[in-house]
Amino acid sequence: MTKTTTRTLRPRTLSVRAGTARTGFSETSEAIFMNSGFVYATAEEAEQSFDGTLDRMVYSRFKNPTVAMFEDRLAAIEGAEACRATASGMAAVHAAILCQLKAGDRVVAPRALFGSCTWIINDLLPRFGVLPVFVDGTDLDQWRAALAQPTAVVFLETPSNPTLEIIDLSAVAELAHRAGAKVVVDNVFATPILQSPLHLGADVVVYSATKHIDGQGRCLGGAILGSAEFCNDVLGPYLRHTGPALSPFNAWTLLKGLETLDLRIERHCANALKVATFLESRPEIARVLYPGLTSHPQHDLAKRQMTGFGGIVAFALKGGKDAAYTLLNGLDVIDISNNLGDAKSLACHPWTTTHQRLSPEAKQAQGITEGLIRLSVGLEDADDLIDDLALALEKVL
Numbered sequence: 041m042t043k044t045t046t047r048t049l050r051p052r053t054l055s056v057r058a059g060t061a062r063t064g065f066s067e068t069s070e071a072i073f074m075n076s077g078f079v080y081a082t083a084e085e086a087e088q089s090f091d092g093t094l095d096r097m098v099y100s101r102f103k104n105p106t107v108a109m110f111e112d113r114l115a116a117i118e119g120a121e122a123c124r125a126t127a128s129g130m131a132a133v134h135a136a137i138l139c140q141l142k143a144g145d146r147v148v149a150p151r152a153l154f155g156s157c158t159w160i161i162n163d164l165l166p167r168f169g170v171l172p173v174f175v176d177g178t179d180l181d182q183w184r185a186a187l188a189q190p191t192a193v194v195f196l197e198t199p200s201n202p203t204l205e206i207i208d209l210s211a212v213a214e215l216a217h218r219a220g221a222k223v224v225v226d227n228v229f230a231t232p233i234l235q236s237p238l239h240l241g242a243d244v245v246v247y248s249a250t251k252h253i254d255g256q257g258r259c260l261g262g263a264i265l266g267s268a269e270f271c272n273d274v275l276g277p278y279l280r281h282t283g284p285a286l287s288p289f290n291a292w293t294l295l296k297g298l299e300t301l302d303l304r305i306e307r308h309c310a311n312a313l314k315v316a317t318f319l320e321s322r323p324e325i326a327r328v329l330y331p332g333l334t335s336h337p338q339h340d341l342a343k344r345q346m347t348g349f350g351g352i353v354a355f356a357l358k359g360g361k362d363a364a365y366t367l368l369n370g371l372d373v374i375d376i377s378n379n380l381g382d383a384k385s386l387a388c389h390p391w392t393t394t395h396q397r398l399s400p401e402a403k404q405a406q407g408i409t410e411g412l413i414r415l416s417v418g419l420e421d422a423d424d425l426i427d428d429l430a431l432a433l434e435k436v437l
Contacts, residue, residue: 051117051233056299059112061105072292073105102280106288110295114253114263117298118232118245122271124264124279125291129228129248130156131284132262136224136246137161137193139278143169145192148221150177150207152200152406155395157226161195177207178338183215191221199229199342202354202390202414203407204329206338209345213241222270228252228381233305234348244270251381252351254297255304259290304383304419308351311425312417316353318426324363324436326411329354352380353415361410363436364389368413370432373424380416385425387415 049057063071078097080086088094097103107125115123126132137147137160149161151174161172170192175182177196187194194216198207209225216223224244225237231252237245247253249261262284264275279285309332316330328335331342332349342349357363368376368387377386378393388394391410395403403409417425 052302054113054116055302058116059109059114059295061109070106070109070292070295072288073100074288076100100288101283101285104285104288104291106295107286107291110286110291110298111263113295113298114232114247114249115265117301118238118265119236120238120245120265121268122266124271124275125249125286125294126262126264126279126284127286127290128260128284129246129250129262130160132246132248132264133157133195133226134160135275135278135282135284136244136264137165137195139275140193140222141165141168141170142192144171146171146173146189147193147195148173148175148183148186148191148216149195150175150197150200150205151402152177152203152205153195153197154201154226155397157195157197158398158402177205180208180211180215183212187215187219187221189219191216191219193224194221195224195226197226197229198235199331199350199352200406201229202352202394202412204229204331204336204352204354205407206331206336206342206345208341209237209240209242213243217241229350229352230346231301231305231350231381233302234309234350235346238265240345243267249294249297250379252297252305252308253294253301253381255301255381255383256297257379257382257384259287259293261286261290261294305348305351307419308381308417309348311419311422312351312353313349314422315415315417315425315429316355319353319355319429322433324357324359324433325355326358327356351417353417355413355415356409357411357413357436359411359436361389361391364391364411364413366436367429367432370435371428372431373420373428374415380414382416383419385416385418385420387413390414 111123173186175186213223222243225242227245244266247263313332320328330353374385378388
């Protein structure tokens with residue numbers, strides 16, 4: 041039983057209300073349907089359920105009531121026609137790309153990507169006869185040259201992980217569509233609160249819901265959003281038969297995360313700007329990368345296509361790896377962790393963790409240096425975070 045309205049609701053209301061489907065018990069909080077399967081009144085009903093005559097739940101690998109609520113709510117916030125959830129963010133990236141490809145296709149992507157995304161495009165796809173092409177994501181001339189040939193998929197992150205490069209979504213989408221490509225955007229750093237890739241020309245948006253959507257380090261999850269045709273006819277069979285299904289319990293947890301996402305992102309952004317401004321003033325630091333700083337090379341572009349600048353700050357220490365380790369080991373409030381988008385502030389050393397498997401040359405090409413630290417700024421008092429960083433920086437020679 042679902043309460044419906046004909047009114048057009050605002051995103052903050054949708055983040056709390058959209059997709060809710062109540063049972064006959066009229067519960068306030070969404071129910072968790074942990075069952076794997078469903079029963080049929082007759083053999084004929086089972087046949088009709090499998091041949092598509094009846095639109096109903098068949099098996100939780102295909103569709104589940106709790107997962108469907110999460111998908112519907114996120115789609116409403118994103119402004120997408122449809123959403124499909126997955127067991128993790130990388131399952132979402134993998135499925136969103138692979139479901140569209142065949143041998144002989146080309147995929148164009150920026151060099152600045154999360155390490156696992158680089159592996160999928162550079163190492164996995166060529167095994168199946170797909171050609172990867174990498175460009176400097178901030179250089180439209182390189183995009184133009186790469187997309188002068190027919191292309192199946194363009195995959196990108198903006199802001200990128202971990203160096204926070206900003207890519208001109210509208211310009212790249214236009215070039216990609218001329219080449220016949222579908223544009224898949226990893227929108228994790230921006231979240232649906234700060235950036236709307238579908239409104240800027242993208243065809244598909246992917247999330248690691250593990251990050252800000254949960255935002256409290258409780259569970260894994262992923263999501264893929266796009267048109268109903270794409271989600272049902274292209275992506276749907278791929279997910280159904282490969283099985284990266286999201287747990288109903290995790291879906292319920294992510295539903296609860298969506299209810300507070302807008303409020304948390306506002307605090308993440310405010311704290312990150314304070315912390316980034318502080319870090320930029322320190323002599324131990326060679327460079328601070330945060331789209332909200334005027335020193336960021338794509339600051340003006342970020343202002344045009346984002347409504348806020350996110351909670352991730354990257355900064356490079358002058359003393360390289362030794363200085364980075366000294367700072368990380370000197371932190372008391374901020375934890376060392378490779379996760380991000382959490383209520384707790386988390387810091388990591390990309391050279392030796394998230395991007396460790398890349399060659400030194402590949403890391404340098406992405407702007408990752410041995411002194412770079414990625415800081416996911418949490419919901420604590422910003423002054424406590426600044427004090428923690430200041431004390432740790434005093435130990436850096």
